[in-house]
Amino acid sequence: MPVSSAISMAPQLVPGRPIVQLEHVSKTFSNGTVALKDMTLTIGEGEFVSLLGPSGCGKSTALRIIAGLGEATTGRVEWPTMAHDATGKVERAIGFVFQEPTLMPWATVFKNVWLPLRLAGISKQAARARVMEALDMVGLASFADAYPRELSGGMKMRVSIARALVTRPRVLLMDEPFAALDEITRQKLNDDLLRLWAQFGWTVVFVTHSVFESVYLSTRIVVMAPRPGRVIDEIAVAAPSPRDLAFRTSPEYSELTRRTSQSLHSALGANDHL
Ligand SMILES: Nc1ncnc2c1ncn2[C@@H]1O[C@H](COP(=O)(O)OP(=O)(O)OP(=O)(O)O)[C@@H](O)[C@H]1O
Missing domain, CATH: 3.40.50.300 (P-loop containing nucleotide triphosphate hydrolases)
Known part of the structure; x- marks a missing residue:
């Protein structure tokens, strides 16, 4: 062009x-x-x-x-x-991604991404497929049980993006x-x-x-x-x-x-x- x-x-x-x-x-x-x-x-x-x-x-x-x-x-x-x-x-x-990943340090990657669904009253079991789908989208499905301190800066941001995507905005x-x-x-x-x-x-x-x-x-x-x-x-x-x-x-x-x-x-x- x-x-x-x-x-x-x-x-x-x-x-x-x-x-x-x-x-x-x-x-x-x-x-x-x-x-x-x-x-x-x-x-x-x-x-x-x-x-x-x-x-x-x-x-x-x-x-x-x-x-x-x-x-x-x-x-x-x-x-x-x-x-x-x-x-x-x-x-x-909508999904909102902030400049800082703002993850809960005491919670696993899974629990961080589950948060918006948990706040909407969706149980861990009921949310599982959607949380894993969001983690899969950002390439972190195998890190569901990791804690934020175990992740690089880029991986933390991926978790933050997954958390924004889990509500399917x-x-x-x-x-x-x-x-x-x-x-x-x-x-x-x-x-x-x-x-x-x-x-x-x-x-x-x-x-x-x-x-x-x-x-x-x-x-x-x-x-x-x-x-x-x-x-x-x-x-x-x-x-x-x-x-x-x-x-x-x-x-x-x-x-x-x-x-x-x-x-x-x-x-x-x-x-x-x-
Ligand atoms: N809660 C607030 N109270 C008073 N002033 C504010 C508040 N939030 C932002 N401002 C002011 O409003 C203006 C716009 O701020 P804003 O954060 O939207 O700009 P920005 O373009 O996103 O800046 P940056 O790139 O530095 O993040 C700035 O002068 C800022 O100081």
Whole structure:
């Protein structure tokens, strides 16, 4: 594919029906910090969207609002295709992966992954098949009886991902999940995540600081700037799957990282006067 056709403003690329829509979402914390200002974003089913931007531009705040872990001050988040309970509250079929694996050190890998099902009242026996399925997806089925202290950093993150997958979410929300890992482990987890995404067809919203990671993983990159946190650019990445070393070393990848770096640079420059 010629480089120019892989780069365009993103809206043409939205492939499926909208699964989540942020409509003019703003968030001001009680100390007066405007973490998000007027964020409008539609994410289609099956997209892999990265939120990319410098520290403090509101990426985590946006992700938490999407997850229902935080409230927007103004604006709305709509889930047009998700079920609602009897009170009209949306039943978000989501999994959330934090930057730290946040595992219970005293519990086995199995018990850590069982946690979301246990909280939903599902017994260990009834949960067994689903826990093992989730562990199998991340390649850790044989570590079910291990404790977190016996695992490497990458394996702990895999357990954390399995814990997010055990509820069989339609949308996976990931807040810089690989930032603390070494480069080789990070690339391996990038590849495994892409393979699972292609296989299971989830929608992924992925927060990152890394231009390279965002280009490698995403179908669309949403670039954000701080003070106030806002969207300043969207970049479509039309390169087909599977993405691999050939893509990582292609002229198309270089051009996309150049274009994305420029955009990130202007995100920083937008606040030079502050
Ligand atoms: N609970 C809070 N109370 C007050 N201010 C907050 C709170 N949470 C975040 N902020 C502020 O809101 C802004 C956006 O924070 P947020 O964590 O969303 O940014 P981010 O882009 O995810 O940053 P990073 O990449 O460093 O994680 C920052 O200025 C931050 O200090």
